[in-house]
Amino acid sequence: MTRPAPGLLAPAHLAVSGLSLSFGGLKALTDVSFEVRPGTITALIGPNGAGKTSLFNCISGFYRPREGHIRLDGQDITHTHPPARAKAGLARTFQNIALFKGMTVLDNIKLGRHAHMKTNLLQALAYWGVARREEMELRAEVERQIIDFLEIDHIRNKPVASLSYGLQKRVELARALAMRPRLLMLDEPVAGMNREETEDMARFILDVKEEWGISILMVEHDMGMVMDISDHVVVLNFGKVIAQGPPAQVQGDPQVAAAYLGSGNPAELMRRLSAIGEAA
Amino acid sequence: DEKELVIGGSIPLTGVFAFAGVAIEAGISDFVKITNEAGGVAGRKLRLAYEDTAYKVDQSVAVFNKLTTQNDIHLYYGDSTGFAKTINEELNRRGTILMAGASFGSELNNPEKYPFQFMAGPDYVEMIAILLEYIAKEQKGAKIVFVNSDTEFGRDPIEASVKRAKEMGLEVVGQIVTPPTAVDVSTEILKLRRANPDFTIFHGYVLAPLPEFLSQAKQLGLKSRFMGTFWSMDNSLWANVGAPADGYMGVMPYRYYYDTAPDAPILEKIRKLRPTYQATGYMQGFLTAMLMTEAAKRTLDAGKDLTAKNLKASLNTIKDFDTGGIIGVPISIPGNSVPVGRIYSYNAADKQMKPASDWISLKK
Amino acid sequence: MTAKPILEISNIEVVYNRTVQVLRGLSLRVQEGQVVALLGSNGAGKSTTLKAVSNLLQLEDGAVTAGTIAFDGAPLAALTPHGLVRRGLFHVMEGRRIFEDLTVEENLVAATYALTGRKAGPASFDAVYAYFPRLYERRSGRAGYLSGGEQQMLAIGRALVAEPKLILLDEPSLGLSPKLVEEIFTIIARINRERGVSMLLVEQNAAVALAVSHYGYIMETGKIVLDGPTERLMADEDVREFYLGMAGERGEKSYRDIKHYKRRKRWLS
Amino acid sequence: MDWLFFAEVTLAGLGSGALLALTALAFVLIYKATRVINLAVGEILMLGGYLFFAFSAGFGLPVWAAIPLAIAGGGVVGAMVERALIRPMLGEAPISVFMVTVGLGSVLMGAVELVWNTDPRALPDFMGATPVFIGEAYVSRKIAIGFAVAGVVIALFLLLFRFWRGGVALRATASDQAAAYSCGINVPGVFSLAWIVACATAAGAGILVGAIGGISPTMGVFGLSSLVVVIIGGLDSVLGALVGGLLIGLVEAWAGTFLGGEFKLVTTFSLLIAALMIRPYGLFGTVEIERL
Amino acid sequence: MRIATAKETYIADEGLLTTRTQRAWMIVLALVLVLAPFVLNAYWLYLACLVAINVASATGLNILTGYTGLVSLGQAAFMAVGAYAVAFLDGHLGTPFLLNIFAAGFVAAAVGVLVGVPSLRVKGLYLAIATIAASFILHFVFTSWVSVTGGMSGVNVAPARLFGIELASPFALYFVVVPITALMVLAAANLFRTRIGRAFIAIRDRDISAEVLGIPLLQYKLMSFALSSFYAGVAGGMWAYFFRVVTPESFPFATSIFFLAAVIVGGLGTILGPILGAAFMTLVPELLKYVVEWLGPVFPNAGAALSPVRTIVFGALIIFFLMFEPQGLAEIVRRIRRFFHLWPFKT
Numbered sequence A: 001m002t003r004p005a006p007g008l009l010a011p012a013h014l015a016v017s018g019l020s021l022s023f024g025g026l027k028a029l030t031d032v033s034f035e036v037r038p039g040t041i042t043a044l045i046g047p048n049g050a051g052k053t054s055l056f057n058c059i060s061g062f063y064r065p066r067e068g069h070i071r072l073d074g075q076d077i078t079h080t081h082p083p084a085r086a087k088a089g090l091a092r093t094f095q096n097i098a099l100f101k102g103m104t105v106l107d108n109i110k111l112g113r114h115a116h117m118k119t120n121l122l123q124a125l126a127y128w129g130v131a132r133r134e135e136m137e138l139r140a141e142v143e144r145q146i147i148d149f150l151e152i153d154h155i156r157n158k159p160v161a162s163l164s165y166g167l168q169k170r171v172e173l174a175r176a177l178a179m180r181p182r183l184l185m186l187d188e189p190v191a192g193m194n195r196e197e198t199e200d201m202a203r204f205i206l207d208v209k210e211e212w213g214i215s216i217l218m219v220e221h222d223m224g225m226v227m228d229i230s231d232h233v234v235v236l237n238f239g240k241v242i243a244q245g246p247p248a249q250v251q252g253d254p255q256v257a258a259a260y261l262g263s264g265n266p267a268e269l270m271r272r273l274s275a276i277g278e279a280a
Numbered sequence B: 001d002e003k004e005l006v007i008g009g010s011i012p013l014t015g016v017f018a019f020a021g022v023a024i025e026a027g028i029s030d031f032v033k034i035t036n037e038a039g040g041v042a043g044r045k046l047r048l049a050y051e052d053t054a055y056k057v058d059q060s061v062a063v064f065n066k067l068t069t070q071n072d073i074h075l076y077y078g079d080s081t082g083f084a085k086t087i088n089e090e091l092n093r094r095g096t097i098l099m100a101g102a103s104f105g106s107e108l109n110n111p112e113k114y115p116f117q118f119m120a121g122p123d124y125v126e127m128i129a130i131l132l133e134y135i136a137k138e139q140k141g142a143k144i145v146f147v148n149s150d151t152e153f154g155r156d157p158i159e160a161s162v163k164r165a166k167e168m169g170l171e172v173v174g175q176i177v178t179p180p181t182a183v184d185v186s187t188e189i190l191k192l193r194r195a196n197p198d199f200t201i202f203h204g205y206v207l208a209p210l211p212e213f214l215s216q217a218k219q220l221g222l223k224s225r226f227m228g229t230f231w232s233m234d235n236s237l238w239a240n241v242g243a244p245a246d247g248y249m250g251v252m253p254y255r256y257y258y259d260t261a262p263d264a265p266i267l268e269k270i271r272k273l274r275p276t277y278q279a280t281g282y283m284q285g286f287l288t289a290m291l292m293t294e295a296a297k298r299t300l301d302a303g304k305d306l307t308a309k310n311l312k313a314s315l316n317t318i319k320d321f322d323t324g325g326i327i328g329v330p331i332s333i334p335g336n337s338v339p340v341g342r343i344y345s346y347n348a349a350d351k352q353m354k355p356a357s358d359w360i361s362l363k364k
Numbered sequence C: 001m002t003a004k005p006i007l008e009i010s011n012i013e014v015v016y017n018r019t020v021q022v023l024r025g026l027s028l029r030v031q032e033g034q035v036v037a038l039l040g041s042n043g044a045g046k047s048t049t050l051k052a053v054s055n056l057l058q059l060e061d062g063a064v065t066a067g068t069i070a071f072d073g074a075p076l077a078a079l080t081p082h083g084l085v086r087r088g089l090f091h092v093m094e095g096r097r098i099f100e101d102l103t104v105e106e107n108l109v110a111a112t113y114a115l116t117g118r119k120a121g122p123a124s125f126d127a128v129y130a131y132f133p134r135l136y137e138r139r140s141g142r143a144g145y146l147s148g149g150e151q152q153m154l155a156i157g158r159a160l161v162a163e164p165k166l167i168l169l170d171e172p173s174l175g176l177s178p179k180l181v182e183e184i185f186t187i188i189a190r191i192n193r194e195r196g197v198s199m200l201l202v203e204q205n206a207a208v209a210l211a212v213s214h215y216g217y218i219m220e221t222g223k224i225v226l227d228g229p230t231e232r233l234m235a236d237e238d239v240r241e242f243y244l245g246m247a248g249e250r251g252e253k254s255y256r257d258i259k260h261y262k263r264r265k266r267w268l269s
Numbered sequence D: 001m002d003w004l005f006f007a008e009v010t011l012a013g014l015g016s017g018a019l020l021a022l023t024a025l026a027f028v029l030i031y032k033a034t035r036v037i038n039l040a041v042g043e044i045l046m047l048g049g050y051l052f053f054a055f056s057a058g059f060g061l062p063v064w065a066a067i068p069l070a071i072a073g074g075g076v077v078g079a080m081v082e083r084a085l086i087r088p089m090l091g092e093a094p095i096s097v098f099m100v101t102v103g104l105g106s107v108l109m110g111a112v113e114l115v116w117n118t119d120p121r122a123l124p125d126f127m128g129a130t131p132v133f134i135g136e137a138y139v140s141r142k143i144a145i146g147f148a149v150a151g152v153v154i155a156l157f158l159l160l161f162r163f164w165r166g167g168v169a170l171r172a173t174a175s176d177q178a179a180a181y182s183c184g185i186n187v188p189g190v191f192s193l194a195w196i197v198a199c200a201t202a203a204g205a206g207i208l209v210g211a212i213g214g215i216s217p218t219m220g221v222f223g224l225s226s227l228v229v230v231i232i233g234g235l236d237s238v239l240g241a242l243v244g245g246l247l248i249g250l251v252e253a254w255a256g257t258f259l260g261g262e263f264k265l266v267t268t269f270s271l272l273i274a275a276l277m278i279r280p281y282g283l284f285g286t287v288e289i290e291r292l
Numbered sequence E: 001m002r003i004a005t006a007k008e009t010y011i012a013d014e015g016l017l018t019t020r021t022q023r024a025w026m027i028v029l030a031l032v033l034v035l036a037p038f039v040l041n042a043y044w045l046y047l048a049c050l051v052a053i054n055v056a057s058a059t060g061l062n063i064l065t066g067y068t069g070l071v072s073l074g075q076a077a078f079m080a081v082g083a084y085a086v087a088f089l090d091g092h093l094g095t096p097f098l099l100n101i102f103a104a105g106f107v108a109a110a111v112g113v114l115v116g117v118p119s120l121r122v123k124g125l126y127l128a129i130a131t132i133a134a135s136f137i138l139h140f141v142f143t144s145w146v147s148v149t150g151g152m153s154g155v156n157v158a159p160a161r162l163f164g165i166e167l168a169s170p171f172a173l174y175f176v177v178v179p180i181t182a183l184m185v186l187a188a189a190n191l192f193r194t195r196i197g198r199a200f201i202a203i204r205d206r207d208i209s210a211e212v213l214g215i216p217l218l219q220y221k222l223m224s225f226a227l228s229s230f231y232a233g234v235a236g237g238m239w240a241y242f243f244r245v246v247t248p249e250s251f252p253f254a255t256s257i258f259f260l261a262a263v264i265v266g267g268l269g270t271i272l273g274p275i276l277g278a279a280f281m282t283l284v285p286e287l288l289k290y291v292v293e294w295l296g297p298v299f300p301n302a303g304a305a306l307s308p309v310r311t312i313v314f315g316a317l318i319i320f321f322l323m324f325e326p327q328g329l330a331e332i333v334r335r336i337r338r339f340f341h342l343w344p345f346k347t
C-alpha cells in the first residue's frame, strides 16, 4: 500500500469545550467538553438520542452551537463555514448514508477532494490546462490510495444506488478519505453489518489510523468493536458527558452500564428471555 | 401547367385567437371558391395554402418559411401584430409578397416602414377615432373612460386616442388597465363607478370580461354606454350573454352576415354557401382576400410582374371600389388601411347587432 | 405447541427490474406462535424475502417469478399489500420508515388502518406508551426529529397498534444502543410470549436474534444454506465464527487481531 | 382617503380571493396525498365550466341538476386521470409527474376545443343580478356568492382534516407509500380519492369562475394565479390556501385600484418572492426536515 | 458485438468519447451538420436553426435543473434578457455581432444570479414558482422600461453581420448558430468531467451533505444559475438575430414550460437529453402538421377541424414518453446503444 506523502496529513487535534445546543425547548447538548488527541481513535458512545450525531453536526458546522468552542489544532473554528472546515481537514461519514445517488462510486469519491482543487469555471468549460491535469492527478491518486486500499475496484463505475448497504458504507469511508482528512469522523460505521463485515471495517479503521496517521472520532453502538479498537471513549447521556477514559475504565463505570450498556451479556439476556417464555 | 395564384396564410386555428382564425380561414376559403367558380383571376386559379400557428410568432414564421418554400406565393395572410413586425424585414428583403392580416395595429399603418403590408379596415386608433366622432356628435363634451387590457393589442391605441378625445373636446375621466388574464373585474367596476362616465370604451378584449362589466354596471345603475372595437363585435359571442349585452356598441368595418341590404349581393352568396351565421373574422378574411386579389388582378391586367412593389402600387390604385356590399360605401386604399366603419349596437331581443350610425369615413 | 405454519414460503424466486435475480428457490416457514430468525450477510436477500411476503416488491419494480407464499393457510399472491396488513400480517420495514412529517401520535393513528374490518372500538395507544415511555414524552413532536433509536421504537410501536398475527421485523436493532437492543428484544419476546404473535426476524446482531427465536435460517445469495432450531445453530462452528464472533473454543476474538487475509465462509456457493 | 371606496375594493378583493382559495384547494389536496403539483388544475377548472355549460345550455337541464353533474364530471375525470396517468408514475421523480400534468393540460384543452370549439362563451345566469350591499358598500352578487361557497367548502375541509383520521392517511401516503401500505392504508384508494375530490373541487370552482368571467379554452390560466396562492400559503395546507387566497385577492385588488391594473401581477409576484424569502415553505406549509 | 474496450490510461478512460465507434459516429454527425445546409430548403434550415437555438437554451436549463436540481421556470425570461441585450447593443452602440451575443450571455447571467439569490433558502417546487415570479417581474420590466426595451411594441434588430457578410437568411445564420450551439454543448459536457460539475450534481442529490463535504452552497447555486442563464442569454441573442424583432410577447411564460418539458422529455441530467428533447419538442408540432396534411384528402377541412387534435396529440406524446420512459429520450438511446453493444446477446 502506498502511504500518502508525509507531512500532508498531519493528524489533527480536536478540542471541544463547553458546547451547548438546543432545539426549541430540547437541550440536545449541555456543556460538552472532550478532546481527540492526534493519531488516536476516540469513540463517542451513549444512548439513542443522547446527542452524538448532533455533536458531530456541530463539529462539522451543520448545527450552530449555542455556547462553547470547537478548536482544531488550537484554532477556533466554531464560526467557520462548513466548507472551510472541510478544507481544514475535517472529514466525516453520515449515520444515514449520504452518498450522491446520481453519481458513480468513482465520482462520489472524487467529490471528496473538491475543496482542495483549483479548477475554475472557465477552465472547467474548456477542460484544458489546470482542469485536465488536476483531474488526471486526482484519478491516479484515488485509484492508488483509496480504491485499492478499500478493495472497491470492482464497483468503481457502478451507480451507488445499486450497491448493498455494506458497500455503500465503504464508499462513504472512501469519500471521506479522499477529503485529505486530518480528523476523520465516522457516524456508526458498522451499523447494519454482520460480524464478518464489521471485522473488515474495523481493519480499515485501524489501518487508516496507523498507516495514514489520521485522528479518528467515531460514534458506534457495537461495543465489541468500540472497546477493542478505540484508545479513548467519551460517553454522552442526555447531552452531557457522563464519563470518559480508556475503554476498560469506561466499561466498568456503573453509570455507563446503567444508562447504556445494559447487561452486556447475551447469555444473561437469553436466560431472561426464556424466563419470559415460562411465565407466559 | 395551369398557373395559379396562391394566398399563403399563417392562421391561428388553435390558441387564444383560434375563434377568429377558424372564421378567417372559412372566409378566405369561400372567397377563393367563389372567385374560382367565376373563372379565377386573370386566368389563374386562386388557391389558399395555410397552416395553424397557435397564435405564436415563431410558429407563424415557421409556417411562412414552409409555405413560401413549397409554393410560389405573392399574397400572404398573417395572424398577429408581432408576426407582421417580425416578418416585415423578410418581406422587404424578398420584395415579392404583399401581406395583410388579422392585425389592425396602428404601428403597421405606416407605408414607409411597412411598404408591403396593409389592413382591410381601419387601424385601432382609427377605429376609436370613429367611435369618438360618433360620441362627439351624440353628446358634446361627453365624459369618457378607456378600459384596456395590459397587452400589446390592448395598449396599442390608448395614448393616441386619449389625445384625440381631448382635441375633440371630450373629457377623459379615467383610464383603467386590466391584467391580460382578468376574469373578475369587480375592483375595476368600482373604479368605473367613481369616474361615472357617459361612455366607456373597451379595447383589447374579445369577450371576457366585458359581459361582467356590463351586467355589474347595470346592477349599479351606471349611466355609461359601453363601446368596443372590431374584435369584440362578434354577434354570436354576444348572443350567449343575454340581457346585459343589450345596448353594447362598437365600431365595425364590415356588414354582418345577416345583413340583407339590397346593395350587398356578396352577402347573399355567402348565406347560400354557408347557411349558418359566420363570425366577423369571416368577413375580415373574406375582404382581405378580396382586396389582395384585386391588387394582384390589377397588376396582372397591367401586364406587370407580381412583385411586392407592383402589388402594393396596384392596391393603392383602388379607389371608390365596390366590395360587393361587405362595406356599405365604396372604398379607397390610399395608404395601408381602409379607414371606414360604422357603429353597431347590440339588440338582445333580436340577438343581433344593429346599425346605430351611418358609415363613417375618416378624413386624413 | 401445535405445528401449524402461519407463514409458508416455498421455492420462491424474485427478480428486480425484470433483470436482477435476487432470490433463487428460497423456502422457509414460520410456525404459529414462534419467533423465527433469518440471518445472512449484506445483500443476501433478507429484506427482499420480507418484501415478497408483504407484497411490497412491486413498489420497487420487483416480482415473484416462481414459487408460492401462504399466510395463515391462504395464498397471498392475490391480496393487496394493505389487505394483507388488515388480515394480520405486519411488516416493520428496514430503515424504520416512519412518517417524518407526522407527529409521533399521528404515526400511530396511521397504523390503526391495519385494524380496518377487524376491530370495532377505537384503538388505544396505551400499550405502546407503556412499552416505550420515551414515545409518550415526544408524542406531539414531529417524528422526523426523533433520534434513530426513538424512531425504531415508533416503528415497533406501530406494529403493536396493528395487533397482527405475524410481524415481519427487518433489522430492529439497527443503530440502537446495546441497552436498548436488549430492551427491544425483551419487548419482542414479551409480545411473542404474552400475545402469541408470531414473528419472522431479520437481524445482523445474531447473538440477540438467536436468543429470542425458536428456529433459525441462514441465507446466502438468495438461498437458505442452513436451518435448524436455535440451539443447534448456535452450536454450528461457522455460525459461531461468522455470526457470533467466537473463535473456536476460546470464546470471543478481538477486533485488533484481525488478519488481512482471513478464512472465508465455507458454505459460500 | 375615501373609506367607503376602500371598503368596497377590499370586499371585492376578498371575494375574488375566495375563488382563488377554492381553486388552490385542488392543488393542496393532490399535493397532500401525492406530492405532485398538478398543473392541469386550471384545465380541469375550465372543463368544469364547459360541463356545466353543456348540461345547462346544451341539454337544457335545470341549474340544480347541472351543477352537481358538472362537479361529478370533474370527479370522474380526476378518477380516470389518476388511474391512467398518475398511478403508473408512482415512484418517479415529482418533476416528471409534474410534466405529465402539463401534457394532460394540453390534452384537456385540445379536447375542449374539439368538442366546443374555441369561441368564448357566457354561462347561463343562475345567480341573479341584484347587488349585495354590506352596510353602504357595494358587492357584486356573483362575487358574494362565490365567497360564500368557497368559504363553506374550505371550512368543511378544515373540519374534515381536523377531526377525521383520513387526513393522516393522506399525509402518510405522501410521506412514504411503502410504509403507508404496511400500515394498512389503501394507498391507491387514497390517491384516487384525493384526485377525485380535488378535480371535483376544481370543476366546481370552474362553474363559479365561468359564471363571472365567461368560459373559453384559455381560462385555464386562472390555475396559475391560484398556484401562486398555494405557494404563499404552503403547498400542503388547507388553511394556507384560504389565507393565501384572501391575501392575494386583497393585494391584487389594492394594487389594481391604487397603482393601476398593469401593476397587479408585479405586485403579487414581488410579494411572493418576499414571502418565500421569509418563509420558504409558505405561511403554513410543512417545513421539510433536513437532518444529516 | 464489440468486446469490452480495455483502456490503457486514465486519460482515455476519462475522455468524452471512449470508444472508436463513438468517435466514428461523432465524425458522421459533424459531416451531416456541415453538409445539411446545402441539401435542405429554407424551411428545414429555418427549423434547424430554431432547433439549435432551443438546444442551446435547453442545455443551459439542464445545467440548472437537470444537474443542480434547481427547477426553473424562468428560462424564457432569461432568453428575453439576452435578446433585449442584443437589440440594445445592436441598436444603440452598434457593437459587432459576436460581441453582442457574448454580452447577451453575460447580462442574462447577471440577472440569473439575482434571480438565484432565493435559492439558498427556497427549495424544490417553491423555488420553481419563485422563478415564475421572477419571470413575470422581468416581463414587467420589459414592458415598462421603454427607453431600452421599446415598451410594448418592442425593438427591431438589424441583420447580423460577420466579416462583412449579412446573415439574414436561415442558410447564412445556420453557419453561426449551429457552431455556437455545438461549442456550448461541448462546454457543458466538459463541465461535468470536473470538480465543478460534480459539485452541481452533489447539490442536486443532497445539498446539505454536500456543504459539509466542502462545497459552498450559495456560491455554487448562484454559479449554476449564472451559467444556465448565460446559455439562455446567448440563445436569446441568437434568437434576436434570427427573428430580428424583440417584444415582451416574444418569450411568453409558455416558452419556459416548453424548455422544461424539453429537458425532462429528453432526459434530465444528461448531455444528450436536452438535445433530443429540444429537437423533439420543436419538430413534433411541425411533423404533426404533415400528418394533418396527409389526412387532408380523407377529412375535408382537416386543417381547421383537426388542429385541436394536434394540441391533444402533443400533450399525449409528452405523457406517453414520460410514462413509457420517465428517464427521457436519452435513456432510450442509451438502451439502444447497449443493445448494439452487446448484440447478439440479450441484456
Ligand SMILES: Nc1ncnc2c1ncn2[C@@H]1O[C@H](COP(=O)(O)OP(=O)(O)OP(=O)(O)O)[C@@H](O)[C@H]1O
Residues within 6 Å of the ligand: A023, A026, A028, A046, A047, A048, A049, A050, A051, A052, A053, A054, A055, A095, C145, C146, C147, C148, C149, C150, C175, D291
Ligand atoms: N434538527 C433537530 N430538530 C429538533 N430536534 C432534534 C434535531 N436534531 C436532533 N434532535 C433531537 O436531539 C436529540 C439528539 O439527537 P441525535 O440525533 O444527536 O442523537 P444520537 O445521539 O445521534 O442518537 P442515535 O444513537 O439514536 O443516532 C434527539 O432527541 C433528537 O430528537
Ligand SMILES: Nc1ncnc2c1ncn2[C@@H]1O[C@H](COP(=O)(O)OP(=O)(O)OP(=O)(O)O)[C@@H](O)[C@H]1O
Residues within 6 Å of the ligand: A162, A163, A164, A165, A166, A192, C016, C017, C020, C022, C040, C041, C042, C043, C044, C045, C046, C047, C048, C049, C060, C061, C094
Ligand atoms: N430495488 C432494487 N432494485 C434492484 N436491486 C435490488 C433492489 N433492492 C435490492 N436489490 C438487490 O438485491 C440484493 C438483495 O437485497 P436485500 O436488500 O434483500 O439484501 P439484504 O439481505 O436485506 O441486505 P442488508 O443486510 O444489507 O439489508 C442486493 O444485491 C441488492 O443490490
Ligand SMILES: [Mg+2]
Residues within 6 Å of the ligand: A052, A053, A054, A095, C147, C148
Ligand atoms: Mg446518531
Ligand SMILES: [Mg+2]
Residues within 6 Å of the ligand: C046, C047, C048, C094, C170
Ligand atoms: Mg436488508
